[in-house]
Amino acid sequence: MRGEWYRSYGKRILDSAVAISGLLLFSSLLVLVAVLVRLKLGSPVLFRHQRAGLQGRPFTLYKFRSMTNQRDAVGRPAARCPAPYPFRQVAPK
Numbered sequence: 325m326r327g328e329w330y331r332s333y334g335k336r337i338l339d340s341a342v343a344i345s346g347l348l349l350f351s352s353l354l355v356l357v358a359v360l361v362r363l364k365l366g367s368p369v370l371f372r373h374q375r376a377g378l379q380g381r382p383f384t385l386y387k388f389r390s391m392t393n394q395r396d397a398v399g400r401p402a403a404r405c406p407a408p409y410p411f412r413q414v415a416p417k
Contacts, residue, residue: 361388
């Protein structure tokens with residue numbers, strides 16, 4: 325009986341509590357990253373991408389942008405951008 329309650333309600337409550345705690349703990353870091361992306365790359369701060377999820381149902385994935393939108397004269401992504409990944413200097417190699 326006790327294990328049945330955990331499977332029905334406890335896991336959901338525990339998962340929600342850990343997710344909310346993590347979000348509160350890291351929210352200031354997320355805001356800092358958003359400000360840095362906005363200052364270095366401009367708008368939009370988030371990159372949105374459609375992916376296939378469970379049973380092929382599409383879902384939207386949101387990530388912070390990390391690449392520039394620089395284009396060559398024809399409109400293709402520039403092959404030799406001086407810094408295609410502007411945050412690479414900060415990230416470990």
